[in-house]
Amino acid sequence: MALIVKKFGGTSVGTLEKIRNVADRVLEAQRSGHDLVVVVSAMAGETNRLVALAKGVTEIPEGREYDVLVSTGEQVTVGLLALTIQSLGGKAISFLGHQVKILTDEAHGKARIRSIDDHRIHEELRLGKVVVVAGFQGVDEGGNVTTLGRGGSDTTAVALAAALKADRCEIYTDVDGVYTTDPNMVPHAKKIDRVSFEEMLEMASTGAKVLQIRSVEMAAKFQVPLEVRSSFNENPGTLVTMEDKQMESRMVTGVSYDRNEAKIAVREVPDRPGIAGKIFTPVSQASINVDMIVQNVSKAGTTDLTFTVPQSDLTQTLNIVKKVAKEIGAKEVETSTDIAKVSVIGLGMRSHAGIAAKMFETLARENINVQMISTSEIKISVIIDEKYTELAVRVLHDAFELGSA
Numbered sequence: 515m516a517l518i519v520k521k522f523g524g525t526s527v528g529t530l531e532k533i534r535n536v537a538d539r540v541l542e543a544q545r546s547g548h549d550l551v552v553v554v555s556a557m558a559g560e561t562n563r564l565v566a567l568a569k570g571v572t573e574i575p576e577g578r579e580y581d582v583l584v585s586t587g588e589q590v591t592v593g594l595l596a597l598t599i600q601s602l603g604g605k606a607i608s609f610l611g612h613q614v615k616i617l618t619d620e621a622h623g624k625a626r627i628r629s630i631d632d633h634r635i636h637e638e639l640r641l642g643k644v645v646v647v648a649g650f651q652g653v654d655e656g657g658n659v660t661t662l663g664r665g666g667s668d669t670t671a672v673a674l675a676a677a678l679k680a681d682r683c684e685i686y687t688d689v690d691g692v693y694t695t696d697p698n699m700v701p702h703a704k705k706i707d708r709v710s711f712e713e714m715l716e717m718a719s720t721g722a723k724v725l726q727i728r729s730v731e732m733a734a735k736f737q738v739p740l741e742v743r744s745s746f747n748e749n750p751g752t753l754v755t756m757e758d759k760q761m762e763s764r765m766v767t768g769v770s771y772d773r774n775e776a777k778i779a780v781r782e783v784p785d786r787p788g789i790a791g792k793i794f795t796p797v798s799q800a801s802i803n804v805d806m807i808v809q810n811v812s813k814a815g816t817t818d819l820t821f822t823v824p825q826s827d828l829t830q831t832l833n834i835v836k837k838v839a840k841e842i843g844a845k846e847v848e849t850s851t852d853i854a855k856v857s858v859i860g861l862g863m864r865s866h867a868g869i870a871a872k873m874f875e876t877l878a879r880e881n882i883n884v885q886m887i888s889t890s891e892i893k894i895s896v897i898i899d900e901k902y903t904e905l906a907v908r909v910l911h912d913a914f915e916l917g918s919a
């Protein structure tokens with residue numbers, strides 16, 4: 515008998531019929547002798563609708579009330595799933611984040627989980643119930659509702675699996691697993707059987723939204739074996755796990771893209787020590803993640819500082835940066851949202867040379883201009899014009915021979 519945490523994403527619980535499918539699958543697993551904790555997201559499209567409502571009121575909604583609003587989608591689905599399981603003769607109980615004390619920090623909209631109280635869950639499991647937990651939400655020390663960032667139900671699931679010492683964590687979604695690139699963009703993308711935590715982390719952080727970044731970080735930290743699979747069929751999925759020899763022999767594992775970044779350029783910044791700190795310290799204090807940074811000489815004594823942030827943080831970042839730019843005497847602040855980040859990822863980069871060169875040549879052949887570059891040991895990312903995203907992903911996927919012929 516095993517303790518399994520299963521997480522079902524928005525499309526998997528998008529209608530009553532789909533929730534019934536989830537209930538059937540869960541009860542079947544319980545009948546084969548397993549203890550089941552089930553994490554669900556809001557119904558497909560619901561969180562987007564709630565976010566749009568908040569933005570309809572004000573461009574930068576206040577964090578506490580924003581979280582009260584956008585966390586409600588998951589309250590609907592835990593209730594519906596528990597009711598459905600009961601209607602099928604099963605035993606189930608639903609919990610919201612605060613009821614099982616998914617304790618987080620106070621960073622509304624992108625809170626981090628600190629601890630989970632597993633007592634109540636174990637108690638209910640002992641009574642033979644399926645425990646259904648709302649994804650995406652938690653509570654801070656002050657009792658305020660928090661949310662974990664878009665895609666955060668994945669993180670709820672992995673955190674629960676770690677806290678409960680579950681035997682495994684299964685993420686059910688609308689594709690069969692993790693692919694060499696987004697299968698909805700490149701139909702001949704190939705499903706990857708096994709991928710290392712490290713590669714998955716890079717794929718997630720460069721836009722492969724199939725798993726939220728923090729869920730992968732946490733799975734790696736607590737060694738939670740993670741399986742991504744489809745909620746609509748029984749096909750074997752992708753195992754996200756510790757790296758092995760076979761993984762390292764792949765030169766490139768995947769290509770990802772992210773259209774949700776924005777570029778900010780601070781022009782003609784006086785070139786003095788401490789200036790970068792003046793710009794980036796207040797940005798990071800506002801819990802905004804700066805991704806790429808490039809600094810280059812503009813004219814004598816000044817430099818241009820260009821960086822990217824998530825588009826959702828653009829307005830707030832601009833408010834901060836414009837103020838600092840004025841203080842330090844920079845000439846102007848420019849922004850652009852029609853950019854995309856395209857990345858190639860692979861453990862094999864540690865031992866194979868020439869991957870960057872091949873990437874740049876491939877893009878050049880299509881006349882795609884590279885605006886910014888960043889690299890890690892196993893990843894190369896470029897910023898390009900957004901309109902070439904799909905073309906860039908396709909040609910890189912082909913150039914590295916990732917497709918299924």
Ligand code: ADP
Pocket residue numbers: 522523524525526555665686687688689691692693694695696697698721722723724725768
């Ligand atoms: P859920 O609602 O189940 O959490 P998401 O929409 O968050 O589902 O994530 C699944 C989607 O991730 C897929 O439909 C697919 O379009 C996208 N995706 C992007 N990159 C990849 C990839 N490399 N492998 C699989 N899916 C990917």
Ligand code: ASP
Pocket residue numbers: 523524555556561562587649650663664665666667668
């Ligand atoms: N419902 C939340 C979202 O859409 C969390 C999730 O689906 O993982 O971002």
Ligand code: MG
Pocket residue numbers: 523665668723724725726
């Ligand atoms: Mg998701």
